[in-house]
Amino acid sequence: MVAATVYFFSRTWLPALATSSGGALDHQLTLNLILLGVVFCATQLALGLFVWKYRQRQVSLQVTRGGQPDARVELTWLTIAAALFLGLNIAGAAMQARVAETPLAEKPVIVEVTGVQFRWYFRQPGPDGRFGQTNPQLVDASEGNPLGIDRSNPASADDVVSSELVIPAGKTIEIRLHAQDVIHSFFVPSLRIKQDALPGQDIVIHLPPTETGTYDIACAQLCGMGHYQMNAKLKVVAEGQYRAWLRQFPPANVAQVGHPSTNKVAHR
Ligand SMILES: [Cu+2]
Structure with a gap:
């Protein structure tokens, strides 16, 4: 057995x-x-x-009898x-x-990962390499802005938000892990990565260079009734494909990205 x-x-x-x-x-x-x-x-x-060995003894094991x-x-x-x-x-x-x-061998590709009941959102800074500012008061998934990105901020125009994590193969990825509501846990079994995401904290982890393929992402922290459905896909693609994927998003796409039921881009 x-x-x-x-x-x-x-x-x-x-x-x-x-x-x-x-x-x-x-x-x-x-x-x-x-x-x-x-x-x-x-x-x-x-x-x-x-x-x-002691199967035939009738008495219980008392200290007075057993020593x-x-x-x-x-x-x-x-x-x-x-x-x-x-x-x-x-x-x-x-x-x-x-x-x-272990020191990083190269400059990492930076991605922001946010857990929110019961979804993962992934934001990449776009060609300018800078994330736009966010404001908790602007968070509204039904309006296509699940991360509360401040659209008046110039750096936010080229930010790409998606509901799957697309990264280039063979590159180190820096994940900046956030949680919007309760504690979640970013779990990628194929990479042996598991890290809690805590509200109010910016937790940095690194994904090692990875082979191309599609891998599961799960939430490993019981975070509410819908915890079981809090999963996503990690797609590791060749660098050229990654660049092409990024180019699919028009500038200021934040207005179109967000809730799964209303958003075609985020489900690509
Ligand atoms: Cu969760």
Whole structure:
């Protein structure tokens, strides 16, 4: 049963890695699975052994009849368990720190990602490389302005807002993560990326250079009744295709982009 479970999960619990980096996390997960799998099997075998060995005893295990617990055995077991769990925690934290602190090899492509019940919106700065100003009082998805972009601001004219994340292959992407209402979590299983998005905070993460393809984006934080439908697609395309995709959006497209039911552009 245990072997079947391990086999099943090791094959299907994560999609294929879509980036050359990210292998460190998979290695750490595999290490955790093996070490804790050994502990799990050993304790279950010990449990079965003791049940079988003492099966004919009629009395309950009372200290007066079974003797005092052996302090050395208890201490040994506790020390091993503590070392194992602390060790795995430290190794995992060090791995995450290494990934987060690796200097970027190139200037990243910047994308703003905003979670709002129950959708993801993606904004790119356009040819001027600058995001236009936003104002929470202007947020109105039914008016085609789900992010509250201030249309009077010149930098906002070429901002592109979409409901799918389109990025060029082989480039590092800088994600500036926002949440408009409650805590969401930006989760891209194929890239092994998962980061909470918090209202009022600008959280920066980096997506590693990725192979072309279409990948799932989900919200990994239970954020309300519609949480289950808060997903989107990540489309990684060749650089030329990416430029062509950006050019499809006319300047000042913010007036046309927004709510899925009223917006053709955002659903492209
Ligand atoms: Cu959410």
